[in-house]
Amino acid sequence: MRRDQAAHIDELVRAAGGAATRRDAVIQESWRRCVSEHRLDPEVLREPCILTATRLREHQDAMEEFTHTARFGVETLYRQVAGLGYVLLLTDAKGITVDFIGDPTFDNNLMRAGLYLGADWNEQHAGTCAVGTCIHTGEALVVHQTDHFDATHIPLTCTAAPVYDPFGALAAVLDISALRSPEPKESQFLALQFVKGFANKIETANLVSRFRREWIVKLAGSPEFVDVEPSYVLAVDGSGRLLGFNNAARQLLLRETSTEGRAAGRGLVGRRLGEFFQLEVDDLPRFSHALPAAQRLVRLAGSGTPLFAATLAPPSRPGRPVVEPAAPALPAPLAALFRDDPAMRQVTARAAKLVNTQMSLLITGETGSGKEYLAKAIHAAGARAARPFVPVNCAALPESLVEGELFGYEAGAFTGAAARGKKGLVLEADGGTLFLDEIGDMPLPLQTRLLRVLAEHEVTPLGRSKPVPVNIRVIAATHRDLVDEIKAGRFREDLYFRISGAVLALPALRERRDLDWLVSRLIAGRCDAGGARFSLSEAARAALAAHGWPGNIRELANALDYACAVAESGVIGVDDLPDRLQGLAAGCAVDFAAGAAPEMAARAFASRLPCALAPPSAGRDELIAALAAQGWNVSAAARELGLDRTTVHRRMRRFGLVALRQGGSLAS
Numbered sequence: 001m002r003r004d005q006a007a008h009i010d011e012l013v014r015a016a017g018g019a020a021t022r023r024d025a026v027i028q029e030s031w032r033r034c035v036s037e038h039r040l041d042p043e044v045l046r047e048p049c050i051l052t053a054t055r056l057r058e059h060q061d062a063m064e065e066f067t068h069t070a071r072f073g074v075e076t077l078y079r080q081v082a083g084l085g086y087v088l089l090l091t092d093a094k095g096i097t098v099d100f101i102g103d104p105t106f107d108n109n110l111m112r113a114g115l116y117l118g119a120d121w122n123e124q125h126a127g128t129c130a131v132g133t134c135i136h137t138g139e140a141l142v143v144h145q146t147d148h149f150d151a152t153h154i155p156l157t158c159t160a161a162p163v164y165d166p167f168g169a170l171a172a173v174l175d176i177s178a179l180r181s182p183e184p185k186e187s188q189f190l191a192l193q194f195v196k197g198f199a200n201k202i203e204t205a206n207l208v209s210r211f212r213r214e215w216i217v218k219l220a221g222s223p224e225f226v227d228v229e230p231s232y233v234l235a236v237d238g239s240g241r242l243l244g245f246n247n248a249a250r251q252l253l254l255r256e257t258s259t260e261g262r263a264a265g266r267g268l269v270g271r272r273l274g275e276f277f278q279l280e281v282d283d284l285p286r287f288s289h290a291l292p293a294a295q296r297l298v299r300l301a302g303s304g305t306p307l308f309a310a311t312l313a314p315p316s317r318p319g320r321p322v323v324e325p326a327a328p329a330l331p332a333p334l335a336a337l338f339r340d341d342p343a344m345r346q347v348t349a350r351a352a353k354l355v356n357t358q359m360s361l362l363i364t365g366e367t368g369s370g371k372e373y374l375a376k377a378i379h380a381a382g383a384r385a386a387r388p389f390v391p392v393n394c395a396a397l398p399e400s401l402v403e404g405e406l407f408g409y410e411a412g413a414f415t416g417a418a419a420r421g422k423k424g425l426v427l428e429a430d431g432g433t434l435f436l437d438e439i440g441d442m443p444l445p446l447q448t449r450l451l452r453v454l455a456e457h458e459v460t461p462l463g464r465s466k467p468v469p470v471n472i473r474v475i476a477a478t479h480r481d482l483v484d485e486i487k488a489g490r491f492r493e494d495l496y497f498r499i500s501g502a503v504l505a506l507p508a509l510r511e512r513r514d515l516d517w518l519v520s521r522l523i524a525g526r527c528d529a530g531g532a533r534f535s536l537s538e539a540a541r542a543a544l545a546a547h548g549w550p551g552n553i554r555e556l557a558n559a560l561d562y563a564c565a566v567a568e569s570g571v572i573g574v575d576d577l578p579d580r581l582q583g584l585a586a587g588c589a590v591d592f593a594a595g596a597a598p599e600m601a602a603r604a605f606a607s608r609l610p611c612a613l614a615p616p617s618a619g620r621d622e623l624i625a626a627l628a629a630q631g632w633n634v635s636a637a638a639r640e641l642g643l644d645r646t647t648v649h650r651r652m653r654r655f656g657l658v659a660l661r662q663g664g665s666l667a668s
């Protein structure tokens, strides 16, 4: 244990024994809680607690909407303080770090100090600390160096402010922390004002986003500032009832509530605007920006205090109930990926919200389910569409060449290098999107190199001494469960965090409800020898619907390519499908014709397009009768029908029949 840690523990023990300390009251109170309520031993140094990827994801998922809304504020704050050595943490109301931005050069030190994604800063585990104590008190504060309870954390300075939801409950904590700082606590007071300011902005952004279809009323004590930096923000419905507020507005309204009202515990949500302001809902349109701010005066109903107002009208006519519109229209490239499939609708709706963010995306899904297709659609839907989309197959990169392929090299950087050097795929994607396919298959040493590029936003081509800055949006994809890969030691956890700003999980084809539409769409792009479009027989459709599609859309596209190549007319029949699909159609036909219930037919029956849709075909009944009479001996049935064996086989294929062995089981 270091000397400063021992001295700190001494002070804690003395304080616990009742000795006076020079600490702020809020710190003293927290130290008392740590000992008497959280039962923390001042002499025990605890490692920071960092959640597993699975548990972290649960917390992140619950905060997804909020984190998305907060992201711009979080990034702006970070840009302003990064140069001073701060990292930024956004935690949920339990103290779990769900979003983090820091200088990756210090990754290891930051992780050791608990300044990392997934770190748990609840006071019960971590002792007095900015996030944990902020959660407890509901107030912004600085916990500077030896203010921390646990001696592990005394090198840190941390400043945190609460962010409240529109109903007054704690939603998140915004924190900036540094590994080193000047000794006087006053050095952090400006940081405190900064963090508070951004916490307020995030709170307002969250309120406005949540109630974007309602009246938003902004208020400030000065007409010059009401439009740019309002102090109080309220959401009000068309009948003038309060729906939500930022924390400052909530405090103001509580002060205005009569003592009896407060004592009766009357909440604020649902109360009339006119109870608090000399203002009714019908007055709100007058307070738009059209009127000079100085003329938008509003008085508090109780105290008569003057304020200035600015209102944002809901998108529909004021005073009328707002009709919730259907889900917002998707950008065309995303809408083109599916039709009437709930899982795809959910994935694309989420993707649509993220197209123009800097957030890295991880697309998961079985092989061939359309991960690259989705990545391209996200690229095409966003502001980077005119810049390159560069796919990299991480599994196929030979390790020896990878450095040059990915990061480029200067002319003559090594023997065998191209004479003019190489730009490298990362720099090719500058301004656009880098798509890292099969990232779960990337060898570990390469993961380390890639992590550096993603974290530092710069590349150093081989043979160059200076790094080149690069602006890329990263979308990664994998068919593997990366959390399992992390557990097995095959994937770096820090890289996982870096690439999985949001996870988009694509459904497998067999789970989709729009197979028919996909089939029609894929067929529409294929023409027969005469240039006419193909169509599909009902039996062939039934066979496609009955298949499990382990290779997903790729397997479907290949099957249709095959069918179009072998079909002799413009109509694709069952016998034009690849062999493995014909068995399924056969199952259907036999099921109905012969009364058998083979396993495959049962599967087909349970699928989207029941076997009953297979059309009755002329000649099929005689064929089945002849086969059944001959014990499903094809040669004997051919003799009975006066046909040759090949013709019987061809007809069986056409009618989707396969020979049943004696005893009635299916033989494909």
Ligand SMILES: Nc1ncnc2c1ncn2[C@@H]1O[C@H](COP(=O)(O)OP(=O)(O)OP(=O)(O)O)[C@@H](O)[C@H]1O
Residues within 6 Å of the ligand: 336, 337, 338, 365, 366, 367, 368, 369, 370, 371, 372, 373, 374, 437, 438, 477, 479, 553, 554, 557
């Ligand atoms: N919505 C779609 N409409 C039409 N074709 C599609 C669609 N989605 C995917 N495809 C086609 O399916 C095939 C597989 O798609 P893609 O390469 O995007 O899958 P993947 O999940 O990235 O595959 P892998 O896991 O093997 O990398 C491609 O030929 C693609 O053109």
